[in-house]
Amino acid sequence: KAGVTQTPRYLIKTRGQQVTLSCSPISGHRSVSWYQQTPGQGLQFLFEYFSETQRNKGNFPGRFSGRQFSNSRSEMNVSTLELGDSALYLCASSYTSGGYTDTQYFGPGTRLTVL
Amino acid sequence: AQTVTQSQPEMSVQEAETVTLSCTYDTSESDYYLFWYKQPPSRQMILVIRQEAYKQQNATENRFSVNFQKAAKSFSLKISDSQLGDAAMYFCAYKGGSEKLVFGKGTKLTVNP
Numbered sequence: 001k002a003g004v005t006q007t008p009r010y011l012i013k014t015r016g017q018q019v020t021l022s023c024s025p026i027s028g029h030r031s032v033s034w035y036q037q038t039p040g041q042g043l044q045f046l047f048e049y050f051s052e053t054q055r056n057k058g059n060f061p062g063r064f065s066g067r068q069f070s071n072s073r074s075e076m077n078v079s080t081l082e083l084g085d086s087a088l089y090l091c092a093s094s095y096t097s098g099g100y101t102d103t104q105y106f107g108p109g110t111r112l113t114v115l
Numbered sequence: 116a117q118t119v120t121q122s123q124p125e126m127s128v129q130e131a132e133t134v135t136l137s138c139t140y141d142t143s144e145s146d147y148y149l150f151w152y153k154q155p156p157s158r159q160m161i162l163v164i165r166q167e168a169y170k171q172q173n174a175t176e177n178r179f180s181v182n183f184q185k186a187a188k189s190f191s192l193k194i195s196d197s198q199l200g201d202a203a204m205y206f207c208a209y210k211g212g213s214e215k216l217v218f219g220k221g222t223k224l225t226v227n228p
Contacts, residue, residue, distance in 0.1 A: 033214065043206065045215040056214045090160060092216075103150070104216060106160035 001027055004093050004107035012113045018079040021110045025072050025093030031055075032074040033104060034066060037088040046089075049074055050096070078112075086114045117142045119209050121219035128197045129227050135182075136192045136222045138207030147211040149183070149190045154221075155203040163205070166190065194224075202226045 005024045013019050025032050033056075034046040045058040049068035066076040072093075078085055088111050092104035118141045128134035140149070151163040166174045166183050173181050178198075182191045194201055207219040 031214065033216070035216075042220050043216075043218040045217070048214045050214075058215065088158065092160075094214075103148075103162060103165055104210075105162065106152070108157075108159045111158075 004091055004105055006089075006091050006107040006110050008110060009108065010111045010113075012115060013081050014115050015081055015083060017081050018077060019081060019112060020075055020077045021089055021091075021112070023074045023076075023091030023093075023107060025074070025091075026105055029093035029095050029105075030072050031094045031096060031102065032068055032072065033092045033094075034074070034076050035090040035092065036060075037090055037109070038086075043090070046076065081114045083114050085112065087112060117144070117209050117211060117217045119207050119217050119219040121205075121207055121222050123222045124220070125223045125225070127225040127227060128194070130197055130199060132197055133193060133195045134197055134224065136194075136205050136207075136224070138190045138192070138219055140188050140190065140207070140209050140217075142188070142209065142211060144211040147209060149181075150208040150210065150216070151179070151181070151190075151192045152206045152208060152218075153201075153203045154206065155200075160206075164192065197226050199226050199228060 007022045031050045033048040048056040052068045063079045068074045088109045090109045091107045094102035094104045147168045149166045153161045164176045178195045204221045206221045208216045
């Protein structure tokens with residue numbers, strides 16, 4: 001089974017621009033979560049989608065948004081980019097949502113650099 | 116809110132030796148899962164091992180095992196017969212009733228030949 005894929009792998013943007021990152025979960029997985037990883041803050045939860053619905057959201061400004069499609073693929077969007085948005089964005093998928101049992105499997109990440 | 120603490124920012128071990136990485140967590144939930152993830156320099160986060168809180172038996176996966184002390188809220192990872200490929204950042208993570216994982220800051224493991 002193919003793993004979680006993320007595109008693009010690397011992205012360079014300038015302040016004020018917006019960006020869209022894509023994540024394709026493992027086949028059969030219906031839950032997709034997004035995390036931001038920075039040297040200073042570590043790994044922080046952004047949001048989680050299940051069956052096209054946002055089920056959980058982290059403590060990030062409204063500039064960060066996401067969505068999930070009927071095929072479980074997910075996108076996250078960051079508008080009005082700031083220098084502090086430079087980070088590795090990780091996507092993780094799991095089979096279901098709302099339960100304790102599911103293990104999240106991660107993609108390789110998208111490295112976003114904001115200049 | 117749940118928190119996860121990894122008190123060792125860096126650790127090193129000689130090849131073929133054993134090393135233990137520490138993790139403590141804070142929660143008021145009774146049902147939860149704990150995980151160790153490995154992130155090599157290539158950045159792909161890989162699941163190493165997971166432990167269900169309701170299980171008393173410690174999880175093992177080949178050379179990797181955990182020491183889960185629920186009352187002490189401690190969840191350490193032991194790597195036996197360390198190999199060069201074990202060099203990576205190791206993250207301890209907690210998952211309770213919400214869908215999100217709460218991560219520790221990580222421990223960078225160096226394996227010396």
